[in-house]
Structure formats: structure tokens, C-alpha cells
Amino acid sequence: MSILDTAQILDAGLDDWRKLAQALHARFLTRDFSAGLAFVSAIGELAEEANHHPDIVLTYTHVDVKLISHDASGVTERDVDLARGISTLASERGIPADPSAAVVVELALDTADVAAAGPFWAALLTGDARAVDGDDVADPTGRVPLLWFQHTDAHETPRQRFHLDVWVPHDAAEARIAAAVAAGGTVVDAAQAPAFTVLADPEGNRACVCTILER
Known part of the structure; x- marks a missing residue:
């Protein structure tokens, strides 16, 4: 089964759901716990x-659901x-959804040598040095965020790596960026928006607000 592109997902009318990174998410x-x-x-x-199983997190006040076709590595x-x-x-x-609550945090590390750095971070994050798939360290149990390696030229530290x-949901990105700026941050680079916008905190440490649009 083929992976759906962004336009197909947006046209599907899934009002309760938002695609973040590779999967659909809903809250x-x-x-209450019994409900x-x-x-x-x-x-x-x-x-x-359906013989198709989501990832589910049950808390006292809400249920988070994630859907992805693992055999296709995307949404089908x-x-x-x-x-x-x-x-x-x-x-x-009578259970409402809160699409704006969806969020996924990934770690990105600049490295000139994935082969050298990958096993260390895989072992540290998952306990298994073999848990490197291409440019990603992914914990199959979902205990830690995905770590992906951004290829760069070799350089000496210190530098933010x-x-x-x-x-965030594509229709919540502007509000999230505005909130971060109002809290003391700055927009460093919006050239690739809405795919991603680079922000910096007051000390210059950077982060990206990412959406599925224009990818």
C-alpha cells in the first residue's frame, strides 16, 4: 500500500487528526480515567x-492516538x-478532540561521521548500539524521542550541534512561533517556512518549528 502525500491527507477530512513527521496524531x-x-x-x-493497530497513551484526562503503517514507513x-x-x-x-494539542519532539545532531556517532547515541538512548537506521536512532518502544543526524562538515567545538x-499541527505553527517570540525568542530563518522555521532563545540556542506543509 502506497504512502499518502500531504495533499491527500489534508483532503481526507480528518478534522480530529494532524500529521506530524511520519504519522497521524490525535488527542x-x-x-476521566474510566471513560x-x-x-x-x-x-x-x-x-x-481492521488488523491494523495504533499506538495509544491513556492518561487520566485524555487519550493520545498515533497511526502509521510501519511496513510502509508512512501514512496509508x-x-x-x-x-x-x-x-x-x-x-x-461525546468525546471531543483537541487537534491543537498534537506535538512531536525530535532531536537533531550535526555530525560529519554518522558511522562513528550513531552507535554511541543508539546505545545511550535505547541500550542497543545497533538501533541505527540510516540517519536515525529510533527507539521501537517509544521511550525516547527519535534522534536524526544532520550531515555537516567536520568542525571544532564549541558550536551548537x-x-x-x-x-506541531500545520494550523497551529504561527501561534506557536508567536508564543516563543513573545517569550523572548527570535526568528532566525523563515526561508523554508511553513516546512520549518528556525528560532533562537535569548542565548542563541536554536530550535525548529516544523510542519508537514511544502515538504
Whole structure:
């Protein structure tokens, strides 16, 4: 099954869901634990019927759901279909979604030698030095953020080599950037916006606000 592009996902009418990085994300405001647990159980039954299983985080006040087709390394029609089904379950139970709450944080490290740096960071973050896939260190259990290596020329420290990629809903990026600027930050580079905008804190440390648009 083929990966859907950004336009196809936006045209799918998934009002409760936002694509961040490689997956669809949604937060449902269940407001109490028992309602959340019942909702998760209903999602489980739906997932079993579809033979396609989301990642779910249950908390006291909300349920976070992530959908991705791991065999395709992206969002496919299976994810869209299951997202629609989960939204229907939520609507039937009077459970609202909060699309603006979706967020994914990734770590980015400038390096001139992925082969040398990769096993160290894989071992440190996941306990397994082999957990390097191309330019990524990914924890299959989801305990730590994905770390990706940004290729650069060799250079001497000190220089900022780590930065955060903060993925937010495409329709929430302007507000998030404005909030960071109001809190003392500056926009360093918006040439690639809305794909990503580079911000800096008052000491010059940088981070990127990322969306799925224009990628």
C-alpha cells in the first residue's frame, strides 16, 4: 500500500487528526480515567477488526492516538480508514478532540561521521548500539524521542550541534512561533517556512518549528 502525500491527507477530512513527521496524531479529551479506558477498549476492538493497530497513551484526562503503517514507513489508506473509525467512536461517546494539542519532539545532531556517532547515541538512548537506521536512532518502544543526524562538515567545538525539531499541527505553527517570540525568542530563518522555521532563545540556542506543509 502506497504512502499518502500531504495533499491527500489534508483532503481526507480528518478534522480530529494532524500529521506530524511520519504519522497521524490525535488527542481525545475523555476527562476521566474510566471513560478513557472504555474508549481505548473500543479502539482495540476496531483495530482488531481492521488488523491494523495504533499506538495509544491513556492518561487520566485524555487519550493520545498515533497511526502509521510501519511496513510502509508512512501514512496509508489503512491509517486514514482507522482514523475515521476512531473519530466515529469518539463522536458516539461525546468525546471531543483537541487537534491543537498534537506535538512531536525530535532531536537533531550535526555530525560529519554518522558511522562513528550513531552507535554511541543508539546505545545511550535505547541500550542497543545497533538501533541505527540510516540517519536515525529510533527507539521501537517509544521511550525516547527519535534522534536524526544532520550531515555537516567536520568542525571544532564549541558550536551548537544539537537542536530540537518541534513538530506541531500545520494550523497551529504561527501561534506557536508567536508564543516563543513573545517569550523572548527570535526568528532566525523563515526561508523554508511553513516546512520549518528556525528560532533562537535569548542565548542563541536554536530550535525548529516544523510542519508537514511544502515538504
